[in-house]
Amino acid sequence: MRAWRPKQQTARLTPAPADPRAWGARCDVCPLRGAKPVFGDGKVNPALAVVGEAPGREEEAIGIPFVGKSGEALTESLERAGTTRSMVFIDNAVACFPPGGDMKAFIQRAKKQAKASGVEWHEPVDCCRPRLFFALGIPQCSSCGKWKAGPDSCGCKAPRWLYPKPKEGVERRPPKTLLLLGNAALESVLGVDGVMARAGYVHAVPWRGPDAMVKP
Numbered sequence: 255m256r257a258w259r260p261k262q263q264t265a266r267l268t269p270a271p272a273d274p275r276a277w278g279a280r281c282d283v284c285p286l287r288g289a290k291p292v293f294g295d296g297k298v299n300p301a302l303a304v305v306g307e308a309p310g311r312e313e314e315a316i317g318i319p320f321v322g323k324s325g326e327a328l329t330e331s332l333e334r335a336g337t338t339r340s341m342v343f344i345d346n347a348v349a350c351f352p353p354g355g356d357m358k359a360f361i362q363r364a365k366k367q368a369k370a371s372g373v374e375w376h377e378p379v380d381c382c383r384p385r386l387f388f389a390l391g392i393p394q395c396s397s398c399g400k401w402k403a404g405p406d407s408c409g410c411k412a413p414r415w416l417y418p419k420p421k422e423g424v425e426r427r428p429p430k431t432l433l434l435l436g437n438a439a440l441e442s443v444l445g446v447d448g449v450m451a452r453a454g455y456v457h458a459v460p461w462r463g464p465d466a467m468v469k470p
């Protein structure tokens with residue numbers, strides 16, 4: 255099948271930082287370090303943000319998320335829903351293409367590597383989660399440093415949820431609604447293991463920013 259190319263959008267809508275660590279990515283503990291990251295792209299403060307699992311080969315080559323087969327399907331779905339790619343923000347739980355597109359193998363390697371280096375790790379993609387959370391405008395507890403994943407508190411008696419300061423050349427894109435495609439996106443954003451109980455769940459969140467998270 256011919257690779258899909260955006261009809262209107264031939265370049266990124268928003269500039270990407272040269273270094274994923276500018277968005278807080280922990281590439282030093284990630285088995286994919288050295289790969290070419292594909293950063294989220296789209297509207298600033300959109301009504302909807304879509305988060306998938308990871309870029310594929312075509313996304314890696316073009317440097318824009320969701321431009322392969324899944325991108326074609328997503329673009330058509332958005333158009334059927336009366337919107338366009340340029341009106342939403344699109345990102346992935348993991349910014350780099352996992353070898354062979356094998357997320358399961360990547361997650362296993364990442365967990366093993368974190369354990370071997372004594373790094374605290376939450377499934378499935380802790381290395382890239384700060385980058386995604388920063389982009390989506392999810393707040394971080396200034397007392398313990400944990401990000402506010404889903405409706406759960408960090409465990410501090412009086413958590414202070416703050417938005418990290420925007421870094422140079424990087425803008426946050428807090429959406430009203432998050433559409434999470436796939437287990438990696440759901441687990442990463444909600445910070446939960448085993449998503450079966452949450453499948454088909456409309457998740458109201460209490461922080462300023464996303465109003466709801468939906469998994470189809």
Ligand code: SF4
Pocket residue numbers: 274279280281284285286287288289291348349350381382385
């Ligand atoms: S997946 Fe994320 S954390 Fe891992 S190397 Fe790529 S940008 Fe860095």
Ligand SMILES: [Zn+2]
Pocket residue numbers: 395396397398399400408409410413414
């Ligand atoms: Zn805390």
